Amino acid sequence: MNKILTVLILVGCSALSCKKEHTEPIESGLNQLAEASIPDGRKVILLADKEQLRVGYQAIYLRIEDASGKTDKQADVKVTPMMDMHTMQHSSPVEQPVYVASQDVYAGAVVFTMSSGEMGTWKLAVEVDGHPVDLDVTVAEAAAGNRPVSTFVGTDGTSYTIALVQPQVPKTGMNDLEVLISSRTDMHHFPPVNGLEVTFEPEMPSMGHGSPNNIDPTGNGNGRYRGKANFTMTGDWRLHFTLKRNGETIAEDVYLDIVF
Amino acid sequence: MIRLTNFFWGIFLFPFAVSAQHVPMPADSNLKNVLLHEVVVLRQQGVSEADQQEHRAGLQAQTDNLLADIPGVQLVRRGNYAWEPTIRSLNAGQINVTIDGMHIFGACTDRMDPVSSYIEPNNLKSIAVSLGPDYGNHGGTVGGGINFKLNTPQLRSLSRVSGMVGTGYESNAQGVQTLASMAYSGERFALNANGIFRRAANYQAAGGEEVLFSQYRKWNVALSGRYQLDRRHSLEASYIQDEGRDIGYPALSMDVAFANAKIGSLSHHYHGHEGRLAHVETKLYYNFIDHAMDDTKRPAEQVPMHMDMPGKSWTGGFYSETSYHLHAKHVLNARISGYRNRLTADMTMYPHSGAPMYMYTIPDAQRSFLGLDVSDHICITDRLDLAVNGTLSYNSSIIYSEAGKAQLSGVVPGNPDREDFLWSANLKTYYRFSPAWQLSVNVGKTMRVASLQEYYAFYIFNRLDGFDYIGNAQLADERAVNTNLGLTFQRGIFRVEATGFGYFFSDYIAGRILPDYNVMTIGANGVKQYQNIGKATLYGGELAVGMQLSEQVRFSSVNTYTRGQDADGYALPLVSPFQSINTVFTHVRGYHFHAEMETAAAQRHVSFERYGETETPSSTVFNVGVRKVFAIGKMGLNTALRVENVFDRYYHRHLDIMKIARPGRNVVMQVAVEF
Numbered sequence: 001m002n003k004i005l006t007v008l009i010l011v012g013c014s015a016l017s018c019k020k021e022h023t024e025p026i027e028s029g030l031n032q033l034a035e036a037s038i039p040d041g042r043k044v045i046l047l048a049d050k051e052q053l054r055v056g057y058q059a060i061y062l063r064i065e066d067a068s069g070k071t072d073k074q075a076d077v078k079v080t081p082m083m084d085m086h087t088m089q090h091s092s093p094v095e096q097p098v099y100v101a102s103q104d105v106y107a108g109a110v111v112f113t114m115s116s117g118e119m120g121t122w123k124l125a126v127e128v129d130g131h132p133v134d135l136d137v138t139v140a141e142a143a144a145g146n147r148p149v150s151t152f153v154g155t156d157g158t159s160y161t162i163a164l165v166q167p168q169v170p171k172t173g174m175n176d177l178e179v180l181i182s183s184r185t186d187m188h189h190f191p192p193v194n195g196l197e198v199t200f201e202p203e204m205p206s207m208g209h210g211s212p213n214n215i216d217p218t219g220n221g222n223g224r225y226r227g228k229a230n231f232t233m234t235g236d237w238r239l240h241f242t243l244k245r246n247g248e249t250i251a252e253d254v255y256l257d258i259v260f
Numbered sequence: 261m262i263r264l265t266n267f268f269w270g271i272f273l274f275p276f277a278v279s280a281q282h283v284p285m286p287a288d289s290n291l292k293n294v295l296l297h298e299v300v301v302l303r304q305q306g307v308s309e310a311d312q313q314e315h316r317a318g319l320q321a322q323t324d325n326l327l328a329d330i331p332g333v334q335l336v337r338r339g340n341y342a343w344e345p346t347i348r349s350l351n352a353g354q355i356n357v358t359i360d361g362m363h364i365f366g367a368c369t370d371r372m373d374p375v376s377s378y379i380e381p382n383n384l385k386s387i388a389v390s391l392g393p394d395y396g397n398h399g400g401t402v403g404g405g406i407n408f409k410l411n412t413p414q415l416r417s418l419s420r421v422s423g424m425v426g427t428g429y430e431s432n433a434q435g436v437q438t439l440a441s442m443a444y445s446g447e448r449f450a451l452n453a454n455g456i457f458r459r460a461a462n463y464q465a466a467g468g469e470e471v472l473f474s475q476y477r478k479w480n481v482a483l484s485g486r487y488q489l490d491r492r493h494s495l496e497a498s499y500i501q502d503e504g505r506d507i508g509y510p511a512l513s514m515d516v517a518f519a520n521a522k523i524g525s526l527s528h529h530y531h532g533h534e535g536r537l538a539h540v541e542t543k544l545y546y547n548f549i550d551h552a553m554d555d556t557k558r559p560a561e562q563v564p565m566h567m568d569m570p571g572k573s574w575t576g577g578f579y580s581e582t583s584y585h586l587h588a589k590h591v592l593n594a595r596i597s598g599y600r601n602r603l604t605a606d607m608t609m610y611p612h613s614g615a616p617m618y619m620y621t622i623p624d625a626q627r628s629f630l631g632l633d634v635s636d637h638i639c640i641t642d643r644l645d646l647a648v649n650g651t652l653s654y655n656s657s658i659i660y661s662e663a664g665k666a667q668l669s670g671v672v673p674g675n676p677d678r679e680d681f682l683w684s685a686n687l688k689t690y691y692r693f694s695p696a697w698q699l700s701v702n703v704g705k706t707m708r709v710a711s712l713q714e715y716y717a718f719y720i721f722n723r724l725d726g727f728d729y730i731g732n733a734q735l736a737d738e739r740a741v742n743t744n745l746g747l748t749f750q751r752g753i754f755r756v757e758a759t760g761f762g763y764f765f766s767d768y769i770a771g772r773i774l775p776d777y778n779v780m781t782i783g784a785n786g787v788k789q790y791q792n793i794g795k796a797t798l799y800g801g802e803l804a805v806g807m808q809l810s811e812q813v814r815f816s817s818v819n820t821y822t823r824g825q826d827a828d829g830y831a832l833p834l835v836s837p838f839q840s841i842n843t844v845f846t847h848v849r850g851y852h853f854h855a856e857m858e859t860a861a862a863q864r865h866v867s868f869e870r871y872g873e874t875e876t877p878s879s880t881v882f883n884v885g886v887r888k889v890f891a892i893g894k895m896g897l898n899t900a901l902r903v904e905n906v907f908d909r910y911y912h913r914h915l916d917i918m919k920i921a922r923p924g925r926n927v928v929m930q931v932a933v934e935f
Contacts, residue, residue: 145614145615172619173669206609206617207565207611207617207782210778211670212670212671212778213670213673230671232719233609233618233619234616234618235611235614235617236614236617259615
C-alpha cells in the first residue's frame with residue numbers, strides 16, 4: 001500500500017514539474033519564441049501560433065512592453081527577415097506587422113524560404129520607433145512531404161516566390177486556398193505582386209488523379225490570391241500553378257505540396 | 261454410425277431412373293418435423309410454391325438457391341457467396357429486402373453483403389416475395405419486396421423437444437456445411453436455437469477450371485424465444501449473429517476479410533382469436549453490420565495499391581401492425597413503422613511512396629423513415645375481391661458528421677440534407693370467372709427516395725461499367741406506374757399461371773457521365789453521377805405451368821421474361837433474358853427424384869454505351885437429385901443427393917458480374933437426423 005502511495009506521489013510530482021517546464025502560452029494559442037530589449041528599456045517579444053517556425057508562410061506576432069510590463073499599442077514596428085549564409089545575406093517576403101487590439105500584439109507574416117542550419121541562420125531585424133533590435137529565430141524544415149513555398153524565375157526574368165497562406169490546417173473537402181506571390185527586386189526587397197492571372201490543378205501524385213470543382217485564385221491585393229481547393233481525401237496533394245500576366249505565361253507548373 | 265453411412269451410400273448408388281410404379285404414398289408423409297416449413301410466395305404461384313416446398317424438403321437448401329427458383333427473382337452474382345436478389349431486374353434501392361419486417365442495410369459499398377446472406381436454411385421459415393407495390397413491402401418502394409420470415413418458436417407442439425443435426429458436402433468447392441437446430445416447446449414458453457457453419461474452397465467451372473478467390477467461410481447462430489403472458493398476449497425475442505470470414509469475390513477487385521451482422525428484436529403479439537381485432541404485433545429492433553474488404557490475398561500485379569475499405573451500418577426501428585376484421589369479408593390491415601439507419605464507409609489507400617490517403621466512400625449518412633402502410637381487403641361478391649393498399653412516408657436523409665459534410669462539399673455542392681414525403685397506392689382486383697379461371701388486375705403508383713448511396717456516394721467504383729460513381733443530393737424521387745395482369749387456370753391435372761407486367765418510370769435514377777471529372781479508382785473508365793434520366797419502361801411476364809401427370813409424377817415449367825429500356829432507347833442494365841426452368845418431380849417408395857433443366861436465352865438487348873453491359877450467350881444446364889427420409893425409430897434420417905450441372909457445362913448468366921463462369925459439375929450430398 002505504501003509502495004503504491006509512493007508511486008502515486010512520484011507520478012503526481014513529475015506531472016506537476018512537467019507542467020512547470022512547459023512553455024506556457026502567453027496568449028491563448030501564442031507561444032513566445034524570442035525576446036530582446038531596445039535601448040529605451042522596452043522589450044520586444046516574438047510570438048507565434050506554433051511551437052516553432054517552419055519553412056513557408058508564417059504568421060508572427062510582436063508584443064512591445066515597457067519595463068512595468070505595460071504594452072505599447074502605438075509603436076512604429078518594422079520587420080526585416082535576414083538569412084545569413086556566411087558569404088552572403090538575403091531577406092525574404094514579409095507582411096509588416098500591424099497592431100491588433102483583440103490580441104494586443106502586432107501581427108504580420110514572414111515567408112521563410114529555407115530552414116536554419118549549416119547553410120545559414122535566420123534572424124528578424126526589428127525596428128521599433130527607429131530603434132533596431134535583432135531577434136534570433138530558428139526555422140525548421142517544412143513537415144515531411146510539404147512544400148509550402150516555391151521560388152522560381154519567370155519567363156520575364158524576374159524571380160518570384162509563391163507561398164501557401166491557406167489552408168494551414170488542410171481538411172478533406174473544400175478548402176479556402178490562398179497564396180502570397182512576391183517578386184525579388186534585389187536581395188533585400190520582395191514586394192508583393194498583383195495583377196496576375198493564377199490557375200491551378202490539384203493532383204495526387206501517388207494516384208495520378210485530381211479533384212473537381214476547384215476555384216482558381218483571384219487577386220485580393222497585397223500579393224494575395226484567393227480560391228478554393230478541393231481535397232477529396234487525405235494524403236499527398238500537389239498543386240500545380242500557372243501564372244500569367246495579360247495573357248502571357250510567366251510560369252508553368254510551379255507547384256506546392258500539401259500532405260495531411 | 262455405420263448404419264448411417266450405409267444409408268448414405270445406399271442413396272448415392274440409387275439409379276436416377278424415373279419409375280412408373282404406383283405405390284400410393286403422399287409426399288412428405290413421414291416429414292412431421294416442425295423445422296420444415298413451406299415457402300410461401302405471396303402471389304398465386306402455386307406451381308413454384310410446390311417446387312419450393314420440394315427444394316426445401318432436404319432441410320439444407322441454401323437461401324440463394326431458393327431465391328433463384330422464385331419466378332421474378334433473379335440474383336446478381338459476384339462470387340459463390342451472398343448473391344444479391346433483384347425483383348424483375350429492379351434492385352438495391354428499388355426493392356425492400358427485410359427480415360421479419362426489419363429493415364437492414366448492407367455496409368458494403370460494392371454490395372457484397374445483401375440482407376439475404378444472413379438467412380440460413382435452419383433459421384428461415386418462409387420467403388414472402390411481392391413483385392410490385394404491396395402491403396407486404398414494409399414501406400413503399402417502386403419494385404416490390406422480399407421479406408424473410410424467420411422460424412418462430414412454437415408453443416404446445418407435438419413434441420416438447422425436437423431438433424435436427426445435419427451435414428452436407430459439395431464436391432465442386434469441397435464445400436461443407438454443418439447445421440443443427442433445437443426447439444423446445446412448452447405450454448407457455450418455447451425456444452428455438454440453431455446454428456450453421458459453412459465453408460468452401462475455390463469452385464471449379466466446367467473442365468476443372470479453378471475460379472480463384474471464390475472461397476468463403478461463415479457461421480450463423482439464431483436464437484429465439486416466446487413467452488405467452490396469457491391467452492391473448494405473448495412476447496418474443498429473436499437474435500441472429502452471422503459472421504463471414506475470408507470471402508472471395510472473383511468478380512470484384514477485392515475480397516472480404518469479415519462480414520458480421522448482429523440482428524436482434526423484441527416483439528409483443530396480441531392474438532384476438534374470434535374478436536374483430538384479430539392481431540396486433542409490435543416490434544422493436546436493432547441491427548449492426550460490420551464489413552471490411554480485403555485485397556491482401558490478391559497477387560501483387562492485381563493490386564496497384566493496397567487499400568482498406570471498411571463499412572458500418574446500423575439500423576434501429578420499430579413497427580406496429582394490426583389486422584382488423586370489419587366484418588367477415590372485410591379486413592383492414594395497418595402498420596406504422598419507423599427506422600433510422602446510419603451508414604458509413606471509408607477507404608484508406610497505401611501508396612508505395614507517400615502518405616496514406618483516407619476518405620469516406622459514404623460520408624456518414626443517415627436515413628430516418630416514418631411510414632404508414634394500409635391495406636383494405638374486401639370480398640364484394642363470391643367472385644370479386646378488391647384490395648386497396650397505400651403507403652405514406654416521411655424520409656429524411658442527412659450527413660451526420662462535420663467531417664462527412666466537409667468532404668462531400670467538394671463534390672456535391674449545396675446542403676446535402678433533405679426531406680422527402682412519399683406516397684404509394686395501388687388497387688388489386690381479383691375476379692373468378694369460373695372455378696377454373698381467375699383474373700387479377702393490379703394498378704398502382706409508387707415512389708421511392710434514392711438510397712443513401714445514390715445521394716452521397718463518393719467515388720464508389722462500379723465493376724459492372726467500370727465507372728466511379730458519385731452521389732447527387734438533388735435527385736428527384738423515382739416514380740413508377742405499375743401494372744400487373746394475372747390469369748390463373750386450373751383444371752384437372754393442369755395449372756397455368758400467367759402474369760404480364762409493366763413499370764413506367766419517370767425520374768428513373770441512373771449514372772450519367774461527368775466528362776470533366778478525374779477518376780479516382782486506378783484504371784476506371786470515368787466518373788458517373790446518379791441523375792434522374794427521365795422515363796424508363798420495364799415490361800415482361802411470367803408463365804408457370806404445372807402438370808400432375810400421375811400421382812407420382814409432376815411436371816413444372818417456370819418461365820420469365822423481362823425487357824427494359826430508358827427514355828433514349830438504351831437497354832436497362834441487369835435485366836435477365838428469357839429464362840425457363842423445367843422440372844420433373846417423381847417419387848416412388850419414399851424416394852423423391854427431380855430432374856431439372858434451366859435455360860437462359862441469350863441477352864442481346866444491352867447497352868454498352870450507357871450502362872457498360874455486353875451480351876451474354878444462352879446456356880442450359882441440367883440438375884438431378886434424389887432424397888429420402890428413412891425412419892429410425894422415432895427419428896428421421898433425411899438424406900439427399902444432387903448433381904448440379906450434370907453435363908459440366910461452361911456457362912455464365914447475364915446477371916453474373918464480370919461474366920465469371922459458374923460452377924461446373926457439382927455433386928451435393930446431404931444428410932440430416934431429425935428428432
